[in-house]
Amino acid sequence: MQLRDALDDYKRHEGHDTRFPGERRSTTGLFSGFGGRLVHVERDGSLRDFGYPLTGRNGIDRSRLGLRVDDDVHWFDADDTVSQTYHEGTALVVTERETPVGTLSQYDLTVDDAHATHIELEGDDERDVELVAYVGLAPNAQDTRIGQLRHEDAVELYHTTEHDFVGSATGFSDLHGQVPARFDEVLGETAVDLPRPVSENRYEEDRLSGDLVAFLPLESGSTTLVTLLTDDHTTNREAALGRLDELTTAFADADSLRRSAEAETLSVPDDAPNPEAVAADVRVLQLLSAETGLRIAGPDFDPYYAHSGGYGYTWFRDDAEISLFVDEAADYVGLDLDSWADRSARAYLLTQQRDGTWPHRVWPRDGTLAPGWANGRLEAGDGLDYQADQTGSVVTFLASVVDDVDADLREEVVAALDDALDGLDDTLAADGRPIACQNAWEDANGRFSHTAATFLEAYAAVADADLDAETTAHAKEQADRIYDALDDLWVDDRDIYALRECEEADEAEGFGAGELDPRYDSATLALAAAHRQYARVGEVDEKRLDRLVSHVENTVEGLWSDSDESEVRGLVRYEGDGWRQRWQGHEKIWSVSTAWGAHAAASTAALLGDEGDSRAAAFEEQTGELLSLVLPDGPLCMETGYLPEQVFDDGTPDSATPLGWPHALRLATVALADELGIEVSARAATLAD
Known part of the structure; x- marks a missing residue:
């Protein structure tokens, strides 16, 4: 353009x-x-x-x-x-x-x-x-x-x-x-x-x-x-x-x-769960991919940054999660996507920085540094403008596939994980939580629950991998520290984990330095999958289970939006989100937040089910309700089969379309829901009732 x-x-x-x-x-x-x-x-x-x-x-x-x-x-x-x-x-x-x-x-x-x-x-x-x-x-x-x-x-x-x-x-x-x-x-x-x-x-x-x-x-x-x-x-x-x-x-x-x-076209088995959704998800992820295996977040609708910071780049947060979700779902669904995992791993090795971390965003065609505003670890300064969760997401993926790649690639992945652990350790504070940095939504600084979730999942994935004993023991120790430190982010009067602890006073939102920001945030739903990963190497105690149940229930309820103008319904990004409202005057519904809610509900159901906890049934039902909203024929899925990033209350899609992240979340949730025996169809959810 x-x-x-x-x-x-x-x-x-x-x-x-x-x-x-x-x-x-x-x-x-x-x-x-x-x-x-x-x-x-x-x-x-x-x-x-x-x-x-x-x-x-x-x-x-x-x-x-x-x-x-x-x-x-x-x-x-x-x-x-x-x-x-x-x-x-x-x-x-x-x-x-x-x-x-x-x-x-x-x-x-x-x-x-x-x-x-x-x-x-x-x-x-x-x-x-x-x-x-x-x-x-x-x-x-x-x-x-x-x-x-x-x-x-x-x-x-x-x-x-x-x-x-x-x-x-x-x-x-x-x-x-x-x-x-x-x-x-x-x-x-x-x-x-x-x-x-x-x-x-x-x-x-x-x-x-x-x-x-x-x-x-x-x-x-x-x-x-x-x-x-x-x-x-x-x-x-x-x-x-x-x-x-x-x-x-x-x-x-x-x-x-x-x-x-x-x-x-990659063949999708006829007996795959929700084959129409699976085929659409795989097609979208192929469309957005470069030969390197890296993906753009979505088609760049705003190359002049008129109303955003551009979308035609690779962010390691969503790209690594896409790689992880595809790898998790592929075998279960019956997709031959092993080459995707190898290609993604090689791309992450190419783009890792000397300190073991990954930068803000890169050009997918060759992995070179792209324009961005969160490259604090490449600049002189305090590193506050750094999105630590991106490195955490890549570590989780690499640790998850290190046992499956060929011998030569495995050797390189092991070396990359060693360096990446140094990068994670360097950005983990003495109190067991990540240092202050930028959040997943790229619009605030602080010490975020979402960042802590990605660190917990990353360390737990390394601890669960077939690596040398010293590496896995260190990763387990760090995962335990984060698990304990999450209590510092608990908000008693809302029974949720805070969006963040404010590093500095936020006059616009009315929070002082060191105070908890108690707003609902869909990114904090990542805690569910992180605890499911942690449960493979550590114990999720009864108190933590109770808090997770409360957090997912209350966050989903708090972010739920049901339009009076159309059939549109789902989760907004976070409480008080003012971005791209145009004349609507309040938060818009996001497909990635709604899909994240479905994945969090399914992860919580699986975690509870492993413990024989009867509360799993309620989260299975919630999984079906939220997932139905983003399935084909659901109100957030367009006739094209695409999931746009956002939707206005009148049903008008907005922003990057299709967005790769919710498509990968949908793919993973469809597989997990089927594995849990949850029957899902595109129907109007009635969560608000």
Whole structure:
């Protein structure tokens, strides 16, 4: 997304009730791409690349598709789409619509660096019809200083190293470039509709622009548009043109796209629990993954940080938890995902810092440091701007898979765990709790219950692993210290664990330095899984069980929100969360918080069940109620199968869509719920009653 596009969107949506101006949204439409390139197909048929963080290549920034019928252009965005779905669980997007000349089916598939859009038109209209494709490419993330080279039946657009190619299965009847919006248009009050209807005959327009208008003849009612993103360091022009020719030939019909999509799709067993949800979760996690195994948190809808800090990066907190959840669920569900665990482990080894910790966030395509605001351990200072839970999450995953990887990788993982334990030890205070740092939500500092939970789980996982006796004994001792120190965070009058102990006075919230922040926080639900892990190496006593039961019950109840405007219901992120409220005026429901609540309830049920405690039944019921909200057909799951990060009370999805973290939480909870014998279906939960 270029600045011109962001400003254009700002003009279109300034003052909107639920849309934040200046963003590129993916809350409608579907994604395709399992090889790094990630292409969004909007319901109006338009395409946009979101894969820059995954590949380093930018690709399509804006597009518009339509039909030229005789001399008139009919753009697809002028009509409502009939339907848009994935083909049989694959990443082939099928969009169908009615046009003035018949029913049109659009098939979109991204394979490696290429994207194919194939259309088939059914109708008896005898008028002359062509596909019109307006495509704005931004090689090297530039929208100016771009050149075009015209080849036979192909166009090459380039800035420096990124060269993007456009080809057609039926050739082009006409091609012309367009310059981007002019300064006076950018500064004007009204948005500009592109492409412009006519050329201004400016000499630079055809060859010094990333915008291309192409006319593709139909043969037997069909044609295919292919875009290919390349890097001239690895692919020369002749090879790229040859591959483009192969692609336009190979994807000249819908059957070839179906076969290719089916070959790429990981098979989900028919007897898997909630197979529709499992298939959707695996597909989303594949879509968000780079070849390194690292994932973006979600498609980056806000690259200019207009209303957030960006999402197209790898955070080790959610990435490591995704890796852990996938590893936990894969065998039970029957998914062949061992290679995922190995690849994730190698990526974490690559990105570990010299002090044994992991940084705030990295670029998933190569693990290099990405822009961030929580790299306190890389800077001179007190380290307060450091998210210690991220290192804890990676340690838990590595300790969980160290016994399963091959001998060579195991040796490297063991060495990484030794260094990581030093990093954890260095950020564990003398009182047995992590030092003051940033929280999981990245909007506060203090000594958080969630951070303590990740440390407890990490040390317990190391203590439970097949490592040398000295390492496991030390990890067990540290886990015991944290287990005891959690009592310092107990809030008697609410019967929950505090959100945090304030390191400094928080005048906005009314807490003094050293005081407990007693607000409900969905991140503290991580204590349930952490204690389940600790129970493998230590004793969870009766008092602690009682407190866990109370904490999960009261936190879920305290965060529960039930909209009067729609069927939307679930958990808000934390009590008093003011982020991205727009005109709603109170906290929004988060899919990750709701899924976390379901996972915490299931973990508590499992922990109680192991003790023969009859209270397990209530948490099994709560698991079903919360999980049903994020399952397909549940109120927080979109028709696309995606879980957006947040939802307004009126049902409008917001922020990163799909978000990888809740999809992994859902996958793990579906498996755990089935293991516990909990029957779950997408139904309206009545928790508030």
